[in-house]
Amino acid sequence: MSLSLAEENYLKAIYHLSEDGTKDVLTNALADSLSTKAASVTDMIKKLSVKNLISYKKYYGVNVTAKGKRQALQVIRKHRLWETFLVQKLDFAWDEVHEIAEQLEHIESPRLIEKLDKFLGYPTVDPHGDPIPNGKGKIVIKPQIPLDQIEEGYKGAIVAVKDSDSAFLKYLEKIGAKPGKKIQVISKEAYDESMEVIVGNQKVFISKEVSKNILVTE
Amino acid sequence: MSLSLAEENYLKAIYHLSEDGTKDVLTNALADSLSTKAASVTDMIKKLSVKNLISYKKYYGVNVTAKGKRQALQVIRKHRLWETFLVQKLDFAWDEVHEIAEQLEHIESPRLIEKLDKFLGYPTVDPHGDPIPNGKGKIVIKPQIPLDQIEEGYKGAIVAVKDSDSAFLKYLEKIGAKPGKKIQVISKEAYDESMEVIVGNQKVFISKEVSKNILVTE
DNA sequence: GTATTTTTTTAGACGAGTCTAAATTTCTAG
DNA sequence: CTAGAAATTTAGACTCGTCTAAAAAAATAC
Known part of the structure; x- marks a missing residue:
């Protein structure tokens, strides 16, 4: 059915x-x-x-309903696996993949999705950092905290980004901030809550506007 | 449009x-x-x-019409690129990919097809040996001759197979005969036109029934 | 060369998914 | 607590792609 x-x-x-x-x-x-x-x-x-x-x-x-949720999660799983494929394998930028994945998510073949999942190395998050439901529709979410709530001296990694505006994603691209990257907080300015951070091995200043849309590990 | x-x-x-x-x-x-x-x-x-x-x-x-042919060739191009992807990258068997490619061929995104083509290393034939039209819709066909018309002593390579019946493809799989493989004709029986051939490095007997559906280089 | 069979087209209908315009229900201001 | 505004649903119609049954054209048989 x-x-x-x-x-x-x-x-x-x-x-x-x-x-x-x-x-x-x-x-x-x-x-x-x-x-x-x-x-x-x-x-x-x-x-x-x-x-x-x-x-x-x-x-x-x-x-x-419970049944509807199961079905919705399967579609979301397919969408996020395809986005991961497009970015990791076909070298698309994050902000280009949504519309294509919107089409690919409707391809019907359970075997295809299994094999795609394997080919991608069983990823748990898509290029935006959103969790990929597993084959049973379970979502494993790691705790994630907005960067603006983090204090000086923190060391961790980026797990996701909130805003999916294209200009924002391009900016993140430029400073090398994407899910999976390590991040350290060097200093935080009390006045405007801007921060100096190290992401990858680059030192950058970011405003609160930006930091509140970057989610990091605990 | x-x-x-x-x-x-x-x-x-x-x-x-x-x-x-x-x-x-x-x-x-x-x-x-x-x-x-x-x-x-x-x-x-x-x-x-x-x-x-x-x-x-x-x-x-x-x-x-000319216009219709262009469009048809674009769909065929997509179909064959996706089949190639499914077999080469996702490890599907040849006889499993048709239905899935039938769905994938309708995904609309010229950029996607360009990138897929590149990812696959610009293949000229799909896993069945059928030619893949290029981005402009041109088909580059190598000359191909049915194996049953070949004489003893021939050395060449398989370029395609004609029948796409699943049982036939499985048989070919078993004897190691797929497009790209080298093939030699050791002997040919005049009576029933069966042949002894070396494909890969395996010696096998094949009937005319089979040889007429295997296409080889000149 | 007419009659019969086969193939193709037309006529009319249906389900999926959408729309506009009108009716109904719920919300909200005073 | 009631009148008007806002949201939602119903009614009826349209397009796409399909179907069955009947009509028309072409092929074939004798």
């Missing part, structure tokens, strides 16, 4: 907008997120509801 | 059934090949015709 492309996209959007199933999602929010109209959302919501993938109470928003 | 999934599939089928644009394709042949009904074929044919991708005269079959 496999899902259509549209069904997968709705399910994924609901899962994300509900913040991993914790909040209910409103019709208009979903319409905005999917660049469609509220009427279309209502139609699709009814279908997913009949299939027991989401729970829906008229006028009060929707959320994924 | 990009094509829908169905349009791409029709175009590709027409191109293949017309033997690269040399013969006209009949409605029923197309319906069989696409596992659909003649009425559906007629409908789609009209659409492709309006878009100038095929030329169509009622009751007399269709063929690709």
Whole structure:
């Protein structure tokens, strides 16, 4: 019983907008997120509801069921594995891969995903640092703290970045800051909370604007 | 002006059934090949015709136009590059990749295909030995002769296989015969045209049934 | 060269997914 | 607590790709 492309996209959007199933999602929010109209959302919501993938109470928003969550996580797993492939193997920049992965995530072949996962060395995070659900749909999240809450003398590594704005990603690229890289905090300015850090082996100054969007290990 | 999934599939089928644009394709042949009904074929044919991708005269079959051929070759290029990726990088067997490539060939991103091509080292043939059209849609074909027309003493290499039946491919796998492998003809039996050949460094007997489906260099 | 069979096309319908416009329900200001 | 605003749902229509059944054209048989 496999899902259509549209069904997968709705399910994924609901899962994300509900913040991993914790909040209910409103019709208009979903319409905005999917660049469609509220009427279309209502139609699709009814279908997913009949299939027991989401729970829906008229006028009060929707959320994924356990079954829907499983399916959403499979799509997310595929999306993030493909993004990892595009960046690591095909040499795409982080900010170019989203649209392509958006297409690739709908390819149906469990064997393909298994083999891709193996080929990539069973990665646990994608190029943005977002966790990749495993084959059973489990997400293993390492604790991650925004860099702006870190004190002088810290040593650790970047695990993820929050903002996915292209200009921001390009800036990070330039200073060599990407998930997996080691990072040290040399000094922190009390006045504006700007920091001097070592990332890779380069010393750089970063503003609070930037540091709050970089997530690091404990 | 990009094509829908169905349009791409029709175009590709027409191109293949017309033997690269040399013969006209009949409605029923197309319906069989696409596992659909003649009425559906007629409908789609009209659409492709309006878009100038095929030329169509009622009751007399269709063929690709120059524009349609270009598009068909792009899809075929993508299909064969993905098959190559699946076999060479993800370690699939030849006979498992067709259906997956059938999905992957519709992913739209010229940059993706360029980068995939580079990643694979600009291959000229896919795992079945079929030529991969280049970025401009040109096919570079090496001369290829069915092995059953070859005489004793020949030394050359396998360039392709004709039959794509799974059992046949598995048999070839077993005797180590795949495109790129060197092959020598030790002896040929006049009575049934069976042959003794060395492929790789293994000596094997093959029937005419098999040899006529193996294509080799001049 | 007419009759029968085969192939192709047309006519009309359907499901998926979307839309606009109108109706309904819920929210919110005063 | 009620009127107006905002959000959501319903009604009806459209496109895409498909189908079945019937009509039309072409091929074939005798």
